Amino acid sequence: MTLDYASGTIFAELKHSRKTLVEGVAFSIGEGESMALIGETGSGKTMIAMSLMGLLPKNVRMTQGRVIFRGRELKSPKDYFSLLGVEIVYIPQNGSEFLNPSRTIRAHLYDSLKKMKIRPGQMENIALDKLRAVGFEKPEELLNKYPFQLSGGMAQRITIAIAACSEAELIIADEPTNGLDRKAIEAFFCLLENIFPKAAKLVITHDISVAMHCDETLVLCAGKMMEHGPSENLFKNPRHPYTKALMSALPENGMEEAPVLRPDSDKCPFRKRCTRATENCSMLHMSGVGIEWWCSEAT
Numbered sequence: 001m002t003l004d005y006a007s008g009t010i011f012a013e014l015k016h017s018r019k020t021l022v023e024g025v026a027f028s029i030g031e032g033e034s035m036a037l038i039g040e041t042g043s044g045k046t047m048i049a050m051s052l053m054g055l056l057p058k059n060v061r062m063t064q065g066r067v068i069f070r071g072r073e074l075k076s077p078k079d080y081f082s083l084l085g086v087e088i089v090y091i092p093q094n095g096s097e098f099l100n101p102s103r104t105i106r107a108h109l110y111d112s113l114k115k116m117k118i119r120p121g122q123m124e125n126i127a128l129d130k131l132r133a134v135g136f137e138k139p140e141e142l143l144n145k146y147p148f149q150l151s152g153g154m155a156q157r158i159t160i161a162i163a164a165c166s167e168a169e170l171i172i173a174d175e176p177t178n179g180l181d182r183k184a185i186e187a188f189f190c191l192l193e194n195i196f197p198k199a200a201k202l203v204i205t206h207d208i209s210v211a212m213h214c215d216e217t218l219v220l221c222a223g224k225m226m227e228h229g230p231s232e233n234l235f236k237n238p239r240h241p242y243t244k245a246l247m248s249a250l251p252e253n254g255m256e257e258a259p260v261l262r263p264d265s266d267k268c269p270f271r272k273r274c275t276r277a278t279e280n281c282s283m284l285h286m287s288g289v290g291i292e293w294w295c296s297e298a299t
Helices: 045-052 077-081 105-115 120-133 152-164 182-195 231-236 241-248
Strands: 003-006 009-013 018-023 026-029 034-038 060-063 066-069 088-091 170-174 200-205 216-221 224-230 284-286 290-292
Touching (some): 003 045, 018 045, 026 034, 026 200, 026 216, 034 045, 045 060, 045 200, 088 152, 105 120, 120 152, 120 182, 152 182, 224 241, 224 290, 231 241
Parallel strands (some): 034 200, 088 170
Antiparallel strands (some): 003 026, 009 018, 009 060, 216 224, 284 290
C-alpha cells in the first residue's frame, strides 16, 4: 500500500477558541490507484492535502492521526523534507498562479531536476523530454519563456512536466482541472495515467465529473466523511443523502440548489439540509476505514 491515512482530528487554534476542521477521515491508496476527495468549499479537502505533505499552517494541528507512506510513518518535518517534490508530488489547481513569474520555465524544471541530483549537462535534454511528454511539440521554444507568456492551459501542462521531473510515488492534484472543459479534463487524466502509471493519485475536486475518472471517491461534508467506495458504484447508487444532493446539483439532474449548511457537532453534518433527517442521525464506526456518517434512512 502506497498511502495509509487517518486524519484523527485536525483543528485550528483561534484567538479565543478552537475550531475542528477535519475529523475521522481515513483512506488508503495503492500503487497505480486513484482516489477523488470531493466536497464543497470548506469541507476540509485542502487541509487533508496539506496534512499529507506536512504543511499545515502554524495554527493548525493534527492529533491522533497518521500518515504512513510506503510502510513508513511520517511524523516530523524532517520525515517529509526529503520526500516532497521527489516521491510526494503536488500538482496545483492554477499553473499560472503557482509558477514564479520572475523565473523562466527552464529554471522551474531545473529546480526539480536538481532535487533528483541530475547532472547539469543532462538537464536540458531531460527537461525537453518532459515537455514533449505533456504535449508540447516544440519544447525548445518554451525553456526561456516566463509563466506570464503562457496561456492557462500551457501553464497547467508545465506544472505536470515539473511533477514528471521526479520519482513520484504519490501525486496530490488539487483541483487540477478547475475551469477546463470535458475534453481537456479527459486529456489531463490521460496525461496523468501515461506519465505516472504506478503512482498513487489523490485528486481533490468539487466536480463530480472529475471524481468519476478516479477508481474510488471519498465524499466530505464539513470535515466529516459521508461515504467512501468505488466511484462507479458510489455515483450510480449513492447511499448518503448528501451524496444524492451533490448528484442532484448536476445540470443534467436539474441543478437543484442545496440550502445553507448548519451542522450540529454530534450529528451528521448534512442533517440540517437533509429532507430525510431525524433526531436519531448519528455516526457509525467503520472498521479499518475510519468514521462514516451513516444514514439509517439510506437505501
